[in-house]
Amino acid sequence: MPIHHMLYxxxxxxxxxxxxxxxxxxxxxxxxxxxxxxxxxILVHPPQGPVEKASATSLLADLEKMGGPGTxxxxxxxxxxxxxxxxxxxxxGTAGGYDVIRCWGEVIGFSERxxxxxxxxxxxxxxxxxxxxxxxxxxxxxGVDSDAGGEGFSCLLGDIRGVQISSGAVQVTLERGQLxxxxxxxxxxxxxxxxxxxxxxxxxxxxxxxxxxFKPRVVTEWLPIGSDR
Amino acid sequence: xxxxxxxxxxxxxxxxLRWTMSFYFRARMKIRFEGEDNxxxxxxxxxxxxxxxxxxxxxxxxxxxxxxxxxxxxxxxRTRLMAWLxxxxxxxxxxxxxxxxxxxxxxxxxxxxxxxxxxxxxxxxSWDGKLQPLRCGTISFLLKAGVPVIPCGLIGTYEILPRWGxxxxxxxxxxxxxxxxxYAEPIHFGPHDDRTSRERxxxxxxxxxxxxxxxxxxx
Numbered sequence: 001m002p003i004h005h006m007l008y009x010x011x012x013x014x015x016x017x018x019x020x021x022x023x024x025x026x027x028x029x030x031x032x033x034x035x036x037x038x039x040x041x042i043l044v045h046p047p048q049g050p051v052e053k054a055s056a057t058s059l060l061a062d063l064e065k066m067g068g069p070g071t072x073x074x075x076x077x078x079x080x081x082x083x084x085x086x087x088x089x090x091x092x093g094t095a096g097g098y099d100v101i102r103c104w105g106e107v108i109g110f111s112e113r114x115x116x117x118x119x120x121x122x123x124x125x126x127x128x129x130x131x132x133x134x135x136x137x138x139x140x141x142x143g144v145d146s147d148a149g150g151e152g153f154s155c156l157l158g159d160i161r162g163v164q165i166s167s168g169a170v171q172v173t174l175e176r177g178q179l180x181x182x183x184x185x186x187x188x189x190x191x192x193x194x195x196x197x198x199x200x201x202x203x204x205x206x207x208x209x210x211x212x213x214f215k216p217r218v219v220t221e222w223l224p225i226g227s228d229r
Numbered sequence: 230x231x232x233x234x235x236x237x238x239x240x241x242x243x244x245x246l247r248w249t250m251s252f253y254f255r256a257r258m259k260i261r262f263e264g265e266d267n268x269x270x271x272x273x274x275x276x277x278x279x280x281x282x283x284x285x286x287x288x289x290x291x292x293x294x295x296x297x298x299x300x301x302x303x304x305x306x307r308t309r310l311m312a313w314l315x316x317x318x319x320x321x322x323x324x325x326x327x328x329x330x331x332x333x334x335x336x337x338x339x340x341x342x343x344x345x346x347x348x349x350x351x352x353x354x355s356w357d358g359k360l361q362p363l364r365c366g367t368i369s370f371l372l373k374a375g376v377p378v379i380p381c382g383l384i385g386t387y388e389i390l391p392r393w394g395x396x397x398x399x400x401x402x403x404x405x406x407x408x409x410x411x412y413a414e415p416i417h418f419g420p421h422d423d424r425t426s427r428e429r430x431x432x433x434x435x436x437x438x439x440x441x442x443x444x445x446x447x448x
Contacts, residue, residue, distance in 0.1 A: 006356055006393040023395060036395070039388035039406065040358065056391065057357040101306050101315075101322050108335050109322035111303040111312065162326055164353070167304055171326045179326055190356070213365060215352060216327050 001168050001189075003042070007034055008069070008188035011062040012044075017187065034059075069194035086195060087123040088187040091116060092131065094151070095179035114181050117151055122182055124195060127203055129172070130154040131180065153180075157203040164215040165193040172196070173217070240296055243318045250291040258389070259405045260292065264412035268294045273340040273376045274415065279360050279442045280349040282386035284396075289347055289383070290319055292410055298339050299347035300332055325352065333370055340374050347381075350438060358387040360442055368435050372427045377415035380438060382445035384409040413445045 004020030015029035023036040033045035042059060044052040070085065094117060098110040120133035133151045155174060162173035169183045170192045184192060197214050204211050209220040254260060268274070276297060278285060286299050301320040306312045315322075321339075323332035336346050350368070351361040371378055385408035390396040418434055421427045 001393050003393050036393075040391045040394065055357075056393065057359065060357050099306070099312065101303075101312055103316035107331070108316055109303065109306075109329070109331050110324060111306040111322055112324060112326075164326060166302065166325060173326050177327070213362065215364075216325055216329075216366070219365060 003034060003036055005168070005188040005190050006056065007059060007063065008191035009063060009066065011059040011066075012046075014066045017191075068198065069191045070198050085124045085126065085199065086192075087121055088192065089119060089185040090122050090131075090182040091119050091185065092122075092133070092151075092183070093117060093181045095181075112179065119185070120152065122192075124199060126199075128154060128156050129160065129196070129199075131182075153178075157200055158207075160196070160200065160218060162215050162217045163193060163196045163200070165189050170196070240317070240319070242314075243290075243296060246318055247291050247296075250287065254288060254291055256401045257405060258385075259407045260288075261407070261409045262292070262411075263409060264414075265294050267379055267412040267414050268345070269377070269415075270295075271343065273343050273374075274345045275340075275371055275374065275376060275378045276345060276347040276381050276412075277350050277371070277378055277438055277442065278347060278381045278383065279446055280351050280354045281358055281383065282354065282390045282392070284386040284390050285349070285383050286320075286347070288386065288408065288410065289381070293345070293347075295345050297345045297347050298336075300336060300349070303329075321346075328366060336370070337374060340376055350442075354392040355387070356392055358391070360439065360446065363435050363439055365431065365435075368431050368438065369427045371438075372418055372421040372430055372434055375418065375420045375422075377417055378438065379415045380413040380441035380445045382409070382411045382413075382442065384411065384446060384448060411445050413441050416441060 002020060002022050004018050004025035007018050007025055009016035010018050010027035010030060010032060012032045013027060013030040015027050018025050018027055020026060025034040026032070031047035035043045035045065037043040037053060040056060042054050042056060044054050046052070093114040095112040096115045097113045099113055100107055101109045101111055118133055120131055123130045131152050153174065159175040160172060161175060161177070164171050168189055169181045170189050172180045172182070174180070182192070183189070200214065200218060201211050204220050205223070208223050210223050212219045212221055276289070276293070278289065286301065289297060289299065296319060298319040298321055300323045301315065303322040303324045305320065306315055306322045321332055321335050323329045339346050348367060348371070350363040352364045352367065355361055385406060389406050416437055418430065421430055
């Protein structure tokens with residue numbers, strides 16, 4: 001996966017997003033470059049001065065200090081819970097059946113068949129996630145609701161059953177078990193996974209629950225009585 | 230696989246590839262093995278690993294003292310070639326976006342047959358080389374099987390091929406990167422046949438496995 005998927009904003013100045021390709025990324029604001037060095041070291045090229053070596057751990061820690069994937073609103077500093085957190089262009093696919101994997105005549109498992117259907121816009125708001133394929137409008141009601149074409153959806157975060165990153169794409173499982181796979185045209189899949197997980201954490205915290213894990217399905221438990229919601 | 234009793238399936242392709250790949254990896258890396266005696270010569274066991282790199286499963290399948298089967302994400306099997314090849318070298322597909330009862334059944338069948346099964350308990354590769362939280366379902370599954378759990382660490386693979394990076398596969402010879410494959414002593418959790426017992430034992434089992442993985446990953 002390209003380095004700018006992991007470093008989705010500049011760890012030096014916080015500029016968002018950080019552009020790049022494959023093993024290199026460059027901040028369009030401060031001009032700092034990031035490049036895979038030997039092994040897991042990242043070479044940081046400041047606009048002036050010598051090249052520095054940094055680890056992924058330290059750069060990810062810097063991103064976290066700058067607010068991680070969020071905008072600050074989800075941490076209670078925004079004006080409205082329903083305020084837009086983020087939207088992005090995506091190529092999307094849905095799971096349409098399975099391929100059976102056999103070995104010496106025995107069924108040993110299944111592999112989902114992803115049918116790529118086109119592009120659209122994914123939009124995360126305070127408590128909901130909406131996906132609108134190009135040329136189709138998603139209908140917003142309570143819970144999961146598809147558009148006339150059966151491809152878009154708008155759902156409350158509580159209707160998301162699982163979130164995970166897989167092969168550079170984000171997979172979202174909805175209430176009825178539908179699997180959507182999103183490949184981001186000009187955004188980072190890791191950021192979207194982190195962002196969705198953060199939004200789900202906030203959503204459930206308001207309901208007095210904490211999220212134990214997000215994959216293969218979202219599992220929550222009650223927060224202890226008296227804990228800060 | 231089922232037609233043949235335990236230990237008698239030929240897995241010829243697997244053995245040939247193990248032999249071939251061992252030359253490649255030894256030319257590419259400086260590999261050291263520690264605690265291989267902890268892997269039983271026969272009988273079922275689970276090998277639990279922390280997932281740092283794409284190289285982990287390749288190295289494990291090549292150098293584990295016994296033939297090992299590992300649970301691999303189902304997207305690996307999407308092409309015709311991989312759908313044919315991967316199961317013949319010990320990979321068992323698992324759908325990661327849902328609880329996959331078929332992969333659990335197959336893994337338990339392999340355990341019943343006396344095989345070793347490798348599991349990446351975090352469910353995905355780490356971004357920064359640190360141990361991630363272990364999956365609840367995986368721990369319950371290990372408890373259900375009730376066989377020895379051997380924590381295994383592959384140290385150095387993250388430095389060669391991190392999740393966010395790429396590797397020069399043709400680089401051989403001098404300047405070989407060090408890799409340590411370390412097996413810890415088996416952990417015995419005992420039988421946990423019913424769900425309630427597994428639920429009760431899960432937090433402690435998670436902590437024990439996580440600490441053992443931390444220890445085995447230490448340099």
